Amino acid sequence: MKYFSDSERGALPRAKNEIPYNVWCGLTAYIQTLIDIGYFGENFPDLCPDGQGCCGTDEKGFSLALKAEILGIEYPFITEKEDSDDWMSKKVPFNPDYLDVLDLVQFCYVNVSKPTMGQFHSFFGHHHITSFDRSIGQAEFLDKIDTIFSRNGLAYQLHSNGQITRVLNPSLTSVTGQVSKTLDQELNDLIARANKKICNADVQVRYEALKELWDGFERIKTVFNPSQSKKQSMTQLLDACASDREFRAQLESEATALTTIGNSFFIRHSEVTQIKLNDSDHIEYFFHRLASFLCLLAKKLS
Known part of the structure; x- marks a missing residue:
């Protein structure tokens, strides 16, 4: 009605x-x-x-x-x-x-x-x-x-199959559906699992989505040139994404910031000093931010 x-x-x-x-x-x-x-x-x-x-x-x-x-x-x-x-x-x-x-x-x-x-x-x-x-x-x-x-x-939304999923905000739905498939199947699987889990009604499962997406971020750093170190491979990938010096500097800054987030919060590590996220909106914000970045990087790997 x-x-x-x-x-x-x-x-x-x-x-x-x-x-x-x-x-x-x-x-x-x-x-x-x-x-x-x-x-x-x-x-x-x-x-x-x-x-x-x-x-x-x-x-x-x-x-x-x-x-x-x-x-x-x-x-x-x-x-x-x-x-x-x-x-x-x-x-x-x-x-x-x-x-x-x-x-x-x-x-x-x-x-x-x-x-x-x-x-x-x-x-x-x-x-x-x-x-x-x-x-x-x-x-x-x-x-x-x-x-x-x-x-x-x-x-939340109840579906005809009896399952309940979380209703994502339109901007998050848009970005999660636009991350390109790459030639690395493991990376594709990590992103796909993260996209599925972020729709779950349980905030703890959405937290797992964030962790899987950050695993994908670490994976993508090595995929562009596996023969090189992670840092060298990521540098080459960022170079491929932008020829403009100012925009390239912004990408470098964002990559550093996202790495720091993954290392500081309870995402990639489990030490007692890690900051645990309890608010679903905060989880979605980090997910959206990283997904947007991966969307740009993945286009150079598709």
Whole structure:
């Protein structure tokens, strides 16, 4: 669904990494509604006591299956917890880890199916479900999740195969797709793995993308002329990229700066003195910066 405000002022940039409390509450309310009207009855059937088939979702079965696969979330869903530091047992908002919330979304997508209601069983006060349509149920679920994510500017997207990827900003998407294939397959593989991992929802996997891209940077320093030392080979590659003296000096400066970043931050080395990156935006910034540089260098190796 597209809201009027989206047409008037444009949709929010999908750049937020953490899932806020209002989204957690909204997701649980939506999923609970689906449970109540039988959308999970195909995989977790609540059976009519009179033996007339499925009549809804077996919440206990749903809960046990969820507990086995998503360790950080319990059902019935919790949106508030008692504050252990408050002597009056005041309740405070509870928001699970964003990865657990995304796992819950995937769990529900895999198990959701749209029910077709049949005869009303007046004695037990329920309808019997005559059939389920998984494709329609999943399409409805996907559309609702995309609305919630986009309206709140969340940098995640649920796909029809059940996977969730991170929505990259347009400039990063552009540069990652333009790094040319080279004659060195190992270098190509490093860059390809980095490009795939930077789209992952988990910030730790995106960190791995940064490390793989920096491995590619070290690799590219030797590829232009393998018979020479790394420094000599890189010098020749930079010479091939620019004949203009001023621009060549800028390339030299950038190569030195990127090498320093790789050595100083927790990217290429693991000493306790290394600076670890904790902010996804900072990871993306370094990734974008190096990817742009590799995009120029790789053109001379393709």
